[in-house]
Amino acid sequence: GLRLAATPRLELRMVVGMQFFLLFAALTSFCVAPLAIASPTVTLQAAVEVETWSKGAKANANEVLNVVIALKNREVERLSSEVLEVSSPHSPRYGQHLQPAEISALTGPQQASQHLIRQWLTTTGVETATLSKWGDRFHFRANVSQVEALFSTKVHWYNNVAGNAILQAMDLHAPVSVATEVAAVFGLHGVPIDRPKAPRQSSTAAAKITPELLAKHYGVAGVEVSRGAKNRRATVEFQGQYTKQSDLSAWFAQYVPNAKQGDEIFTCFPGDCEPPTHRGSGLEAMLDVEYIMGPAPGIKTEVWSFQNTAWCTDLKDWTSRLLDHEDPPLVFSISYGIQGNVSLDKRMGCSEAISRNIEEDFAKIAARGISLIFSSGDSGSGGNLLFKHPLWPVWPGSAPHVTAVGATQFETFSQSAERAVTSYGSGGGFSWRFPQQPWQREAVEAYKQNPGAGLPRSQDFNAQGRATPDVSALGLGYQVMANGHTVAVGGTSASAPFFASLISLLNEHRLQNGKSPLGFLNPLLYEMAKNGTGFTDVTVGDNHKDRTGIPVREGYSCTKGWDAVTGWGTPVFGEMLQYVKGLPSGRREHKSSEESEQDNLVLV
Numbered sequence: 163g164l165r166l167a168a169t170p171r172l173e174l175r176m177v178v179g180m181q182f183f184l185l186f187a188a189l190t191s192f193c194v195a196p197l198a199i200a201s202p203t204v205t206l207q208a209a210v211e212v213e214t215w216s217k218g219a220k221a222n223a224n225e226v227l228n229v230v231i232a233l234k235n236r237e238v239e240r241l242s243s244e245v246l247e248v249s250s251p252h253s254p255r256y257g258q259h260l261q262p263a264e265i266s267a268l269t270g271p272q273q274a275s276q277h278l279i280r281q282w283l284t285t286t287g288v289e290t291a292t293l294s295k296w297g298d299r300f301h302f303r304a305n306v307s308q309v310e311a312l313f314s315t316k317v318h319w320y321n322n323v324a325g326n327a328i329l330q331a332m333d334l335h336a337p338v339s340v341a342t343e344v345a346a347v348f349g350l351h352g353v354p355i356d357r358p359k360a361p362r363q364s365s366t367a368a369a370k371i372t373p374e375l376l377a378k379h380y381g382v383a384g385v386e387v388s389r390g391a392k393n394r395r396a397t398v399e400f401q402g403q404y405t406k407q408s409d410l411s412a413w414f415a416q417y418v419p420n421a422k423q424g425d426e427i428f429t430c431f432p433g434d435c436e437p438p439t440h441r442g443s444g445l446e447a448m449l450d451v452e453y454i455m456g457p458a459p460g461i462k463t464e465v466w467s468f469q470n471t472a473w474c475t476d477l478k479d480w481t482s483r484l485l486d487h488e489d490p491p492l493v494f495s496i497s498y499g500i501q502g503n504v505s506l507d508k509r510m511g512c513s514e515a516i517s518r519n520i521e522e523d524f525a526k527i528a529a530r531g532i533s534l535i536f537s538s539g540d541s542g543s544g545g546n547l548l549f550k551h552p553l554w555p556v557w558p559g560s561a562p563h564v565t566a567v568g569a570t571q572f573e574t575f576s577q578s579a580e581r582a583v584t585s586y587g588s589g590g591g592f593s594w595r596f597p598q599q600p601w602q603r604e605a606v607e608a609y610k611q612n613p614g615a616g617l618p619r620s621q622d623f624n625a626q627g628r629a630t631p632d633v634s635a636l637g638l639g640y641q642v643m644a645n646g647h648t649v650a651v652g653g654t655s656a657s658a659p660f661f662a663s664l665i666s667l668l669n670e671h672r673l674q675n676g677k678s679p680l681g682f683l684n685p686l687l688y689e690m691a692k693n694g695t696g697f698t699d700v701t702v703g704d705n706h707k708d709r710t711g712i713p714v715r716e717g718y719s720c721t722k723g724w725d726a727v728t729g730w731g732t733p734v735f736g737e738m739l740q741y742v743k744g745l746p747s748g749r750r751e752h753k754s755s756e757e758s759e760q761d762n763l764v765l766v
Contacts, residue, residue, distance in 0.1 A: 257748020259531030352472030352511025373456035387460035403444035404437035435467035481523035495662035497655035531681035537654035542587020542705035543717030569637025582703025592627035616719035678748030
């Protein structure tokens with residue numbers, strides 16, 4: 163495994179090196195800031211113009227803003243390699259996930275970089291900035307006057323047609339010596355996520371999806387839940403979506419009658435996730451929590467709630483809190499995303515630098531052995547009715563270190579055979595930002611060679627990009643209780659938390675047997691499917707449709723094997739469990755000092 167302890171031969175060198183560093187820091191502490199200020203000023207982060215939002219009045223100088231300056235990570239490619247090592251079933255290090263200190267030692271900024279940024283902040287009047295637990299970002303609160311002085315910018319109110327207002331900075335500037343150390347700035351750019359409501363179907367639909375039906379259909383059995391504190395899972399909710407305990411308790415009483423007392427209880431993090439007195443529960447939030455909990459009751463569940471204003475700032479807040487947490491949940495289900503060219507179009511204010519920094523957090527989370535499960539989106543291929551154009555999958559669902567879940571429905575007059583969902587498009591396609599991943603290359607190449615794939619024009623998709631979705635599950639007719647009423651809801655927002663519930667159940671088996679959690683899932687899922695087990699192939703349907711079911715000009719079709727509509731298909735839980743039982747334990751075996759010295763990874 164990854165070893166960080168210094169060998170005896172290096173101790174003297176490390177001591178001498180540290181003494182030299184402290185002496186150097188002392189001698190230069192008075193001149194670092196002037197040098198930073200004296201260096202040329204460059205654009206650190208460009209302003210974003212988001213469609214439907216318009217520039218308004220100049221902000222009052224005393225308005226307060228929360229700002230995060232993320233420092234550049236080192237050894238990002240090395241980190242991705244480490245993730246593969248601990249996530250690939252045939253690796254001798256499978257399941258031996260990295261500790262937070264090991265990740266920090268590999269990717270964290272140098273102390274000189276941290277010192278430079280702090281000197282710049284204090285010199286320009288920001289003296290309250292705090293360095294994060296692992297040294298990869300600075301947090302501070304500052305008024306508009308301080309922000310404008312620090313970044314040589316102006317701050318304005320931006321407004322949309324719905325009457326919402328948000329503070330936005332113009333271009334941010336910094337000395338070039340500072341800019342070279344900064345990955346992204348959060349809190350000054352970005353708007354709330356423009357997210358339509360989850361698709362609904364009428365209550366007279368042929369198939370009413372309940373936890374009992376899902377458990378029966380997918381064979382969810384074979385694991386006795388211990389109800390201990392070690393195995394935990396979570397949903398993540400953003401911007402106006404609140405979770406209500408009274409709704410969940412009533413839903414459990416109706417749809418999970420065999421649950422034990424207390425199985426219906428969730429906890430909130432980092433603060434309250436219940437709605438304010440003037441608000442009700444959110445349909446999305448209730449869908450998420452009901453279907454991560456109901457199909458596998460008894461596993462401790464948390465709701466991580468972020469109710470600020472800017473979508474990518476909230477995403478960064480979530481990943482930061484997760485990485486700072488000493489004992490976070492092992493599985494997260496996230497049913498939010500943006501379709502389209504997120505970074506180039508600066509969708510919701512998520513620039514390329516901002517989205518890249520968040521994806522690097524995903525890699526760190528994967529290295530720690532935590533599963534991130536995202537919905538693949540409900541807009542199919544991302545095409546439109548009128549003309550052909552480049553197709554973009556949903557982000558973050560198309561990021562390399564997450565698992566994307568698409569959607570199916572029962573065939574007409576059947577409650578056994580499945581096909582791709584028809585009332586909206588199961589999100590899928592090929593990323594323009596992220597390359598095709600090694601664990602999926604063989605399956606995706608076979609799909610592209612299949613005449614039945616119905617691929618778009620070559621210029622409209624990136625044949626070498628990260629391909630999604632990875633898997634699917636039923637995504638139509640879920641019975642959801644919100645604000646005391648039950649409605650039938652559909653979407654990959656339904657299939658994702660259900661699939662997350664299955665992973666939490668597989669983790670339960672591993673933890674009970676002294677093994678590590680599954681962590682980053684995709685190398686395992688693709689290996690499992692390649693061996694012909696774990697999934698029911700879905701070969702009927704396509705995603706040539708938008709979120710309302712209207713046909714679009716281009717998309718992808720279901721085929722035998724992996725496809726860009728339903729991934730590997732839908733889970734067969736019993737087969738998944740049997741495969742997981744045969745995986746290595748993931749325990750780090752104790753080695754002699756001589757063996758450990760040979761294995762040590764020295765990071766400089």
